[in-house]
Amino acid sequence: MSAAISLRGVGKHFGSLQVLDGVSFDVGQGEIVALLGTSGCGKSTLLNIIAGLIEPSAGELRIDGKETEGTKDRNALSYMFQEDRLLPWRTARANAEFGLEAAVPSISARERHARAEAVLDLVGLQGFADAHPHQLSGGMRSRVALARSLVTSPRILLMDEPFSKLDPQMRTQMHEELLRIHAMRNMTVLFVTHDVEEAIVLADRVVVLAPRPGRVREIVNVDLPRPRSATEPAVAEAIRQLRLLI
Ligand SMILES: Nc1ncnc2c1ncn2[C@@H]1O[C@H](COP(=O)(O)OP(=O)(O)OP(=O)(O)O)[C@@H](O)[C@H]1O
Numbered sequence: 012m013s014a015a016i017s018l019r020g021v022g023k024h025f026g027s028l029q030v031l032d033g034v035s036f037d038v039g040q041g042e043i044v045a046l047l048g049t050s051g052c053g054k055s056t057l058l059n060i061i062a063g064l065i066e067p068s069a070g071e072l073r074i075d076g077k078e079t080e081g082t083k084d085r086n087a088l089s090y091m092f093q094e095d096r097l098l099p100w101r102t103a104r105a106n107a108e109f110g111l112e113a114a115v116p117s118i119s120a121r122e123r124h125a126r127a128e129a130v131l132d133l134v135g136l137q138g139f140a141d142a143h144p145h146q147l148s149g150g151m152r153s154r155v156a157l158a159r160s161l162v163t164s165p166r167i168l169l170m171d172e173p174f175s176k177l178d179p180q181m182r183t184q185m186h187e188e189l190l191r192i193h194a195m196r197n198m199t200v201l202f203v204t205h206d207v208e209e210a211i212v213l214a215d216r217v218v219v220l221a222p223r224p225g226r227v228r229e230i231v232n233v234d235l236p237r238p239r240s241a242t243e244p245a246v247a248e249a250i251r252q253l254r255l256l257i
Pocket residue numbers: 025028030048049050051052053054055056057093205
């Protein structure tokens with residue numbers, strides 16, 4: 012089976028600024044891969060390239076084995092941005108529906124409501140469909156953003172530090188939610204983070220980027236049973252080892 016995402020020699024420059032250089036790695040079907048690197052090393056730029064929002068300056072990108080062209084061929088894919096980007100004037104339900112409006116314009120309003128409510132239930136927001144973002148806690152907003160990115164049932168989910176603004180306890184809860192939903196839906200997940208612990212807790216493999224220009228320094232397998240907690244010695248040791256690489 013071909014990889015869900017395959018990058019070969021991907022480079023990107025903005026004018027004279029070389030941001031990414033020769034980035035090559037695969038994300039297998041159903042795999043959770045963390046993309047780990049310091050601030051400014053090009054993580055969001057790489058996700059934007061994979062999402063088709065910007066064109067690479069060099070290299071080749073394949074989604075499900077097929078070469079991509081422009082912003083087409085990205086139906087399998089959903090993107091959870093670094094900021095939650097919820098629309099403040101819309102309810103949680105209507106925010107979740109937003110993902111469907113663009114992806115499946117022909118869908119009926121009834122079907123759209125039903126799918127939005129189902130996905131709000133999935134992320135633990137039963138009873139909050141009519142709330143507006145300002146009525147929700149940071150953790151709940153994060154759940155709405157997750158619901159919006161899941162509503163199209165994507166096979167590939169790109170996540171850009173989606174939980175970085177949450178307090179540690181809420182973050183741990185969102186990790187559990189993500190792993191639960193991943194197991195249910197068997198999605199492929201590419202998760203950007205600069206947090207070593209988050210990478211070890213979530214990922215099957217960690218792609219470590221080196222900065223200026225962003226390039227792959229190392230790819231680390233995380234061969235530990237789930238759920239993983241930093242309080243377990245083996246997990247703590249994996250975190251310590253990975254910290255030495257960034
Ligand atoms: N559209 C753009 N035009 C010019 N430079 C850009 C553009 N987008 C990103 N850059 C530059 O590319 C570099 C990488 O940015 P990017 O946002 O990909 O980093 P990042 O790894 O996601 O950082 P962070 O962890 O802080 O989110 C930065 O130096 C940034 O200034």
